[in-house]
Amino acid sequence: MKNFKINHRESSGLDVLDLHGELDAHTASQLEESLKTLISSNKSNIIVNCSKLEYIASAGLGVFMAYIEDVRSSGGDIKLTNMNERVYNVFDLLGFPTLYDILDDEREAIDRFSNEN
Amino acid sequence: MNKTATYRITVSASTEKLSEVREFVALHARKQGFSSKQVSDLQLAVDEAYTNIIKHAYQNNSDESVEINLSFDPDKLCISLFDYGNSFEPESYNLPDIRKKIKEKKRGGMGVYLIHQLMDSVSYHQNPDKNEIRLCKKRNETV
Numbered sequence: 617m618k619n620f621k622i623n624h625r626e627s628s629g630l631d632v633l634d635l636h637g638e639l640d641a642h643t644a645s646q647l648e649e650s651l652k653t654l655i656s657s658n659k660s661n662i663i664v665n666c667s668k669l670e671y672i673a674s675a676g677l678g679v680f681m682a683y684i685e686d687v688r689s690s691g692g693d694i695k696l697t698n699m700n701e702r703v704y705n706v707f708d709l710l711g712f713p714t715l716y717d718i719l720d721d722e723r724e725a726i727d728r729f730s731n732e733n
Numbered sequence: 734m735n736k737t738a739t740y741r742i743t744v745s746a747s748t749e750k751l752s753e754v755r756e757f758v759a760l761h762a763r764k765q766g767f768s769s770k771q772v773s774d775l776q777l778a779v780d781e782a783y784t785n786i787i788k789h790a791y792q793n794n795s796d797e798s799v800e801i802n803l804s805f806d807p808d809k810l811c812i813s814l815f816d817y818g819n820s821f822e823p824e825s826y827n828l829p830d831i832r833k834k835i836k837e838k839k840r841g842g843m844g845v846y847l848i849h850q851l852m853d854s855v856s857y858h859q860n861p862d863k864n865e866i867r868l869c870k871k872r873n874e875t876v
Contacts, residue, residue: 619752638755641784642748671755673780674847678840685835702773709850710843711831 619643622650628726630661636668639676647679651694655683660692661733663725667698672706680716693717693732695725738765740803746787746816747795754783754801758812765805767872774851775812775870781844782814782866790818790864809853811869820864822857 620643623634631654639647654662664680680694687694695717699707707718719725740761744750755776762772783799791797800815823845834840848868849855858865 638752640748640751640780641787642751671776673751673777673784674841674843675784677843681831681835681840682838685838705773706777706847709847711828715831715835 620646622646624650624654627663627722628730630663630726630729631659632663632665632722634665634668638671639669640671640673641675644675644679647676648682651679651683655686658690660687660690661729662687662692662694663722663729664694664696665698665722666696666700666703669699669703672703674706674710677707677710677712680712684716693729695719695728697722697725736765736805736807738803738805741800743798743800745795746791746793746797746799746818748784748787749795751780751783755780757801758803761803761805762810765810765872767810767870771870775810775868778848778851778868778870779812779814781848782868785821785844786814786816786818786866789821790816792818807872809869809871811867813865813867815863815865817863820859822859826855 620637620639625632625634633650635647684694697719698721699718704718707713712718717725717728719728742757744754758775758779759772762775767775786799787793797818802813804811826845826849828846829842852868853871854869856867858867
């Protein structure tokens, strides 16, 4: 049974990944593939919308850690949005809010990208 | 609600089983009256412990197995995970330096810290034939 999936779409010229379901050590490879595909096509302004993400374990956070430097070094960023409280709590416990842009709404991420570029 | 009860499952050492393990923990903890926040904490702690066993005790060999035991008593739930692989005990329970890991493109090493944040007590026991990590959480959340 698949308990995780990712949809890719474009919004205001930015790439948005919508995460659905449960992100753990088993499903993290799917996120990794999606990010790698974007990065290899020189896409570096990436929004990860977590509104349908129900669960995350540290293996999921590890994927964001592995690719953020590549994206930032090419002038972009990965911004995370629309997390539920349960998911945000895991990022918060590990101190991610000081290292990553974690925003309440996708719209804020779009605005922030347009101000940065 | 039975305040004292024990439940057990044995699963193969594969990340494919993570969702089943989380559901097993949640099902019984909910029935025993743990809050949804507590159930989330329990699921994540067991997920991290089980993932570490797969990686470190068994080096991702899914032919191996992990036994998970839930033991409810009037005050708390203790979850034991047993494996028959290489014993390991983490060196540090401190908050990992995420900024440094990002710079070095390293990941991992976060699970142990999370487990300690989420549970009231964590202990490691090395028996001659198997290793145990025991995670306990009180029924009443301390304020």
